[in-house]
Amino acid sequence: MPLESVDISKTASAATIIFDALKKAIIEGEIEEGAPLRQDEIARMFNTSRIPVREAILRLEEHGLVRSQRYKGAVVSSLSSTEASEIFDFRAVLEPHVIHHAVPRMTRETLAQARGFCEAFHRETDPMQWGDLNRQFHATLYDASGLTYHLEAIDGALNRIDRYLRAQLVLSRGMSRANDEHMQIQEACERGDADKAAELTRQHILGARDSLILHLSSITG
Amino acid sequence: MPLESVDISKTASAATIIFDALKKAIIEGEIEEGAPLRQDEIARMFNTSRIPVREAILRLEEHGLVRSQRYKGAVVSSLSSTEASEIFDFRAVLEPHVIHHAVPRMTRETLAQARGFCEAFHRETDPMQWGDLNRQFHATLYDASGLTYHLEAIDGALNRIDRYLRAQLVLSRGMSRANDEHMQIQEACERGDADKAAELTRQHILGARDSLILHLSSITG
DNA sequence: TTATTGCATATTGGATCCAATTTACAATAA
């Protein structure tokens, strides 16, 4: 047939649109911890009824991003420093395994793309962009592993601590240190040294954990 | 006050009841892979409207237990052998770490309770019970770690492959082999040998993976 | 026969309404 087949972009459901928007706002810290999510307030913001809002909130709760009590509503989840620390440890177990599996499967395109993000991260002057570029760099390397279940679990863990990671990058030496470590990881991957890439990744995560915990305890005592 | 304080068992919401029931039925294989979940059919079964059913199905989807397409409904997720294999690998990364962390934190009660499940598993003659006792044994040991985020992730992974694990235990040497390995893990924990417990756990999982994959490929080719 | 079209039915997504519960606050009593 002479017509080009065009992907009719089936507009997502209202519930999905609201879910994505709330997820982004919560992850990036736009809504603060403990803040309540009022169903009809959100419904008005999206010009829908409360039904898709409730579905979005339910899905967020399954990911641990909000906590809700019957008849009392949902609030954005907060993390104690021990909970945050455990999630870093979780990442420190999974991510070295994933990158080790990924290194022998990385293509030239993978490495070029990762290097692009790595350098963009280095050059970027807007702190609001650091968090995204950081995640894109790591995700590009990890994606080569093809371990979709692992990747989803890592993504969920990152979502839970994303606002802390962003705060961390703004700290005195957070950005420059992350940048140095990214460069080392990138180079290990380019050399095909899976063991080194895995160990550097582990230390990258545990270092971030320790510096964050130190920071949190210096604030709250 | 002279009255005993009694926990008024606040009846769970309809959505939660339906969610739990569907989750159990899917995990245990009572509903077969690919089977559609009709909203009003389920609603009639629970004497509710479709609203709580939809919420339950949405939550199941977030856990990967069902897949749904817009206007087409939800079906029970199926797993390819490569997907199943990856989930075993995922467990093989996390569970040794968790038990290693748990061993020095195990109390006499922990060990006694685990030994109870271990022996009950050994004695049990009803294959329908094997799956539960197997999970209870491991969960008892893991719980001592206090790593709640890890435990949730492991639980989610187990839910995805539970029906295969159950099938596996019924295979020729599945039950007796699992039993031997449980005994060794139990003894390592009682000796306080965290390294050994972790390594045995790793082999326990990878052995199950290999035997399952072998079995699946012998069926489907 | 075989493929295609059109329509009736089935099913899901969302809006609106009502019920159940919590929360805020005023009224009252110690």
Added chain:
DNA sequence: TTATTGTAAATTGGATCCAATATGCAATAA
């Protein structure tokens, strides 16, 4: 004042209704 009680408003959970889409089948044309 301070604690307690009662009531109204706010909020969530669920039921019912309508809209949007998919599915199955009969009718038709090649």
